[in-house]
Amino acid sequence: MRVGFVGLGNMGGRMAACVVRGGHEVLGYDVRAENVAAAGAKPAASVGAVADGSDIVLLSLPDSRVVEAVMQELLPHARAGLLVVDLSTAAPDSTVRLHGLLAARGAAYLDAGISGGAAAAENGALTLMVGGDADVLDRARPVLDLFSAHIFHCGPSGAGHTVKLLNNFLNAIALSATAEVMVAGKKAGLDLETLLAVLNASSGVNFATLNRFPKIIHGDYLKGGLTNTLMLKDVNLYVELAARLGVASLNSAGPVASFGTARALGYADEISNTVVDAIGDLSGGVRLHTPADKEHS
Template sequence: MRIGFAGLGNMGGRMSACIVRADREVLGYDLRPDNIVAAGAKAAGSVGEVTDGSDILLLSLPDSRAVEAVVLGDDGVLAHARPGQIVVDLSTAAPDSTTRIHRLLAERGAAYLDAGISGGAAAAEKGTLTLMVGGEPDVLDRARPVLELFSANIFHCGPSGAGHTVKLLNNFLNAVALSATAEVMVAGKKAGLDLETVLAVLNASSGVNFATLNRFPKIIHGDYLRGGLTNTLMLKDVNLYVELVARLGVVSPNSAGPLASFGLARALGYADEISNTVVDAIGDLSGGVRLHTKEEPAA
């Protein structure tokens, strides 16, 4: 299968590089030509060109608005889609938009998979992402050999939209854990506690979570693991989750925390910084607290 890739930023570029390292050629399109070069892809001049030149087209874009622009716009994916072609959306998008695009591509004989990803920049770099996929099982079977080039776990979650729905559920829990742990770590710092000890206790106790295990052991030493989801994108994902559960009729009292935390980070100038810097936003309003002791900028 000829592989195309549209959207070669922080995550898409890393996934493309994994494919290239497996000795597969990637035809890539991005608004920034330097991203195509960094991803090791061969450059396409337009969305139409990358669609025409691929049997499986991967998308990694910021949100549903960007996905719809690429797929439904003039000279977009839909205008060039053909029978038997597979389009895989690796973005975090609204499930209702996803199912609409699925239907429109199906009318042209093309297949559409929504494949939410988890693991962050580090997993994308190593090719060990987790994928949550919605769409027809037989289409996933056809796409799997390509998807396995940058993922370690692939879950079929159900029909179209199910992958992006599970992704929103996962990202909401990630946002809760990250923002709550950031607050706790700032409190620990202000209490004069040794943060290595605090993390060791949390990770051996009921407060353990992904952030305590994988993020804050680095953050307390000034390494913010840059390259992953920004505060702006995290806030976008939480808002998508809130919209989803509202449509489902599920109350969401727990969304207030991450909405406030990542909204605060945006307002204080951390909008385009990795979401781990939410701890600095909380620290700013707590007396200028930084978890790390080195004399170095936090952002």
């Protein structure tokens, strides 16, 4: 298939590079032209040009507002047989509406939430949560497999983005709560390596204790992933989803406050792992690592 890609930023650029390494020429468009070149893609003049020159168009965009704006440019170029895969984190109701608009033109649409962060995108080891028709997913698999280790068909249109919001909410809780615990451990004078070893052998274990904080305590914030702004956006999308479903969202206040505070304190566009520094700022200027640690990381 001829592959197009719109949105080649932190995650999209890494996924597009995986497709290029897989032997495909990728026709790319991004508001920053340098991102297209960095991913090894061939530049397109517009979103419409990507659609015209592709059999499958992959989208990796910040939010539903941007997805809808891009789709307004893409829709006049939609045709029978075109396949669009939205790898963004978006509102499921918007996703379902866009699915209908493409279907009316004979084009297919999959919502495919991703998980794993920048490192997994770099190594082609992402997890995908896909909504849409199973036979359409089968058509897309040869391309999606180039940057994914696990692909789950979650149900009809919107199901992939719904599962993504549920996953990201748990991710946000784990990251923000672990950040608070690690700041408390630092202020208590604990050895943070030992604290993490205990947590990872105990009931407090989570993705952040296993994969994030062993690096963060040495000054490596694993840059390149979801920013505090985007994490807060995802949590708010979850809260909206819960309200629409009639689910009492009793645990959302913590991550909303944590990532909102990180934004307010100047970490808006920094990787969401820096939420630990925002909590540290409010706790007397605490940092988990020392300059010496950072130099030797």
